[in-house]
Amino acid sequence: TQSTWEFQFHKNITIYLEKMLARPQVSVFNSANAGEIVGQVTLPGVFRAPIRNDIVHFVHVNLAKNTRQAHGVKTNAGMQHAAESWGTGRAVARIPRVGGSGTHRSGQAAFGNQCRKGRMFAPLKTWRRWHRKVNLTQKRHAIASALAASCWVPLVVARGHRIDDIPELPLVLDDKIESIEKTRDIIALLKRFRAYDDVEKVARTIKIRAGIGKLRNRRYRQRKGPLFIYSNENAKLIKACRNVTGVQICNVNRLNLRLLAPGGQLGRFCIWTQSAFSALDRIFGSYRKTGQDKKNYQIQRPSLTNPDLSRLITSNEIQSVIRRAKTPVRRHDLQKKNPLKNKGALQRLNPYANVLKELNRKQNEQNRKKREDAIKAGRGASKQISADVKKQKRSQRKKSRDWVRGIFNQLDEASKRDQERYVNLATN
Amino acid sequence: FFFFQAEDGIRDAQESRGLGDVYKRQVHGRVINIKDYLMSSELFWQLVKNNNAFLVKRKSGRNITLSRDPFNNTGFHTYEHCGFIQRNSVAISAVRPKADNNNVGFNVEFTKRKRWIRRTRAPAKNAKQVNPDFTYRITRENLPIKTGRIHTASRVIRRKIGITRPNVTRAALRKLAAVHRANIAQRRTCLLYTSDAADDLLCVDLGGRRIIKKKK
Numbered sequence: 213t214q215s216t217w218e219f220q221f222h223k224n225i226t227i228y229l230e231k232m233l234a235r236p237q238v239s240v241f242n243s244a245n246a247g248e249i250v251g252q253v254t255l256p257g258v259f260r261a262p263i264r265n266d267i268v269h270f271v272h273v274n275l276a277k278n279t280r281q282a283h284g285v286k287t288n289a290g291m292q293h294a295a296e297s298w299g300t301g302r303a304v305a306r307i308p309r310v311g312g313s314g315t316h317r318s319g320q321a322a323f324g325n326q327c328r329k330g331r332m333f334a335p336l337k338t339w340r341r342w343h344r345k346v347n348l349t350q351k352r353h354a355i356a357s358a359l360a361a362s363c364w365v366p367l368v369v370a371r372g373h374r375i376d377d378i379p380e381l382p383l384v385l386d387d388k389i390e391s392i393e394k395t396r397d398i399i400a401l402l403k404r405f406r407a408y409d410d411v412e413k414v415a416r417t418i419k420i421r422a423g424i425g426k427l428r429n430r431r432y433r434q435r436k437g438p439l440f441i442y443s444n445e446n447a448k449l450i451k452a453c454r455n456v457t458g459v460q461i462c463n464v465n466r467l468n469l470r471l472l473a474p475g476g477q478l479g480r481f482c483i484w485t486q487s488a489f490s491a492l493d494r495i496f497g498s499y500r501k502t503g504q505d506k507k508n509y510q511i512q513r514p515s516l517t518n519p520d521l522s523r524l525i526t527s528n529e530i531q532s533v534i535r536r537a538k539t540p541v542r543r544h545d546l547q548k549k550n551p552l553k554n555k556g557a558l559q560r561l562n563p564y565a566n567v568l569k570e571l572n573r574k575q576n577e578q579n580r581k582k583r584e585d586a587i588k589a590g591r592g593a594s595k596q597i598s599a600d601v602k603k604q605k606r607s608q609r610k611k612s613r614d615w616v617r618g619i620f621n622q623l624d625e626a627s628k629r630d631q632e633r634y635v636n637l638a639t640n
Numbered sequence: 641f642f643f644f645q646a647e648d649g650i651r652d653a654q655e656s657r658g659l660g661d662v663y664k665r666q667v668h669g670r671v672i673n674i675k676d677y678l679m680s681s682e683l684f685w686q687l688v689k690n691n692n693a694f695l696v697k698r699k700s701g702r703n704i705t706l707s708r709d710p711f712n713n714t715g716f717h718t719y720e721h722c723g724f725i726q727r728n729s730v731a732i733s734a735v736r737p738k739a740d741n742n743n744v745g746f747n748v749e750f751t752k753r754k755r756w757i758r759r760t761r762a763p764a765k766n767a768k769q770v771n772p773d774f775t776y777r778i779t780r781e782n783l784p785i786k787t788g789r790i791h792t793a794s795r796v797i798r799r800k801i802g803i804t805r806p807n808v809t810r811a812a813l814r815k816l817a818a819v820h821r822a823n824i825a826q827r828r829t830c831l832l833y834t835s836d837a838a839d840d841l842l843c844v845d846l847g848g849r850r851i852i853k854k855k856k
Contacts, residue, residue, distance in 0.1 A: 265687055366684045366725040372693030477691060520680035 235260065240486045243385045246404045250386050253489055257498025259363045259382070261356035262514035265478055271354035272469055272476035274344035284338040290331025295322035351469070352509050356496060358472035358480070367479035372435065374413050375481055377406035384484045390447035398452045402438065410437045410481060414458025434458060436474045438481045443488040464488035465495065465505065684725035713811040720807060728801040729808060732815045734822065748793050750800060790820045
């Protein structure tokens with residue numbers, strides 16, 4: 213027996229697969245009256261094919277090569293000389309030189325791709341492999357992807373089509389449009405279904421091509437408008453649509469990737485006839501059965517049944533199993549900070565540093581204050597000395613002065629005696 | 641007046657088609673519209689991020705990609721702000737303000753996928769008959785908002801996508817405010833577009849010799 217969550221998971225996968233297979237109903241509109249729905253068709257299985265833009269790109273790139281025309285340079289271009297190298301010893305490069313005389317050309321270099329008037333490197337040949345064979349299944353997958361993409365509004369809008377006001381996507385009209393003969397009727401139809409904006413866009417943006425292609429019968433460049441897809445071979449629709457700028461038509465039995473994904477870009481705006489739309493099941497088949505017209509073609513299976521990543525990630529099945537997200541661990545600072553200069557770094561190493569600093573600061577404050585007070589107190593000190601202290605100080609000063617004077621007197625007398633003695637000695 | 645186009649989004653698949661609940665499954669107790677599982681905005685992003693009609697292709701020194709998507713309120717081409725592929729996004733666009741009261745100068749549109757939506761009221765009798773199960777549709781809810789109802793617009797935006805997409809709401813509100821501010825400035829400077837005493841006069845003096853006679 214499976215555990216509870218496994219069963220839940222299995223059930224949800226089944227649901228998703230069923231959803232994948234499930235195909236909603238698409239309305240068929242009355243071509244005469246855009247508001248009226250005349251029928252419903254189940255969405256063909258092709259529209260649930262995985263959108264493989266990588267395959268589409270590959271197939272488009274290679275199929276685009278198939279319309280190329282061969283070109284090449286003239287076979288003897290640059291070689292129509294009897295040029296020979298002069299060899300060594302003549303103070304010139306060893307490149308073949310044109311022989312003869314009497315003209316500037318003689319003695320000039322020839323043949324090399326580096327030479328003036330020489331042949332090019334690797335002259336282009338017409339037998340280059342211009343065309344590419346693309347595997348049939350790949351081509352079919354590409355068409356299926358392109359069809360699938362054409363039913364999603366964001367992709368069609370991303371391609372640049374103006375489909376803001378169309379009633380529905382995919383847009384399916386009843387088969388009456390296949391018998392529309394007149395261009396004006398087609399235009400009226402497009403206007404009725406608000407698809408004419410797309411046509412106007414094309415007409416408005418026709419530009420002369422930049423580059424030399426304009427001289428080679430590719431003078432104008434224009435956008436792509438809506439693509440009508442019909443199924444009956446004798447549809448008059450073809451002629452009606454031919455002259456409308458930007459509008460193209462395609463038979464459902466001959467779907468062309470270059471029409472469905474022009475430029476390799478998915479999401480062409482397609483307008484279907486009902487029979488064409490219904491025919492897709494017969495042509496491509498679905499997930500349950502292979503196609504009939506495309507014999508044994510099986511639509512690809514997507515690698516993810518549920519492409520909604522955000523839903524997957526937030527779903528119970530996954531959230532209940534995954535571990536908690538790790539908080540990123542930073543083992544060391546991205547840049548070393550010097551704790552002697554950086555206060556924060558010091559604090560981290562020595563949490564007491566700040567405390568100490570604070571204490572010191574307070575102490576300094578106190579000391580400073582004390583000193584200031586003392587100085588202030590000492591400034592008027594002499595005025596506050598009492599009288600007998602003064603007297604005492606005066607008498608003390610007098611005593612010391614007298615003592616010093618006495619010493620000097622003694623010294624004076626001694627020097628006087630000495631003087632007399634010398635005088636006596638001198639006279640005797 | 642202020643209205644929602646109710647019939648576009650609020651529709652029950654089963655009720656309108658009568659097919660029973662073949663196409664409905666109860667997962668986690670909620671009814672889910674099936675096709676929402678078949679395509680996700682992540683998948684659209686992969687298809688659209690490198691090339692789409694709104695991409696601004698400009699070689700600039702800065703390594704940023706810009707987008708002209710109307711549902712992108714920041715202009716940066718990123719998954720989060722690429723509105724036209726998202727389920728819930730809003731487009732704020734400037735509309736030329738007129739003296740007419742019904743046109744306030746901005747337009748608010750929502751993309752809306754019909755997820756988690758149940759029918760709350762019966763559709764109007766003359767409502768356009770639209771198949772609710774069609775593959776995908778951008779439902780444009782245009783809100784014609786009266787002058788001075790910028791708070792209404794911001795309230796609506798916040799209610800619709802404020803919880804699920806806060807960054808987008810923020811960008812949208814920012815843009816709404818900017819558009820509103822610009823419109824006010826324009827109204828003030830532009831004589832013709834103010835509905836003040838000048839409108840009541842027979843003619844408007846544009847300065848110089850040009851005088852436009854107002855049609856009555």
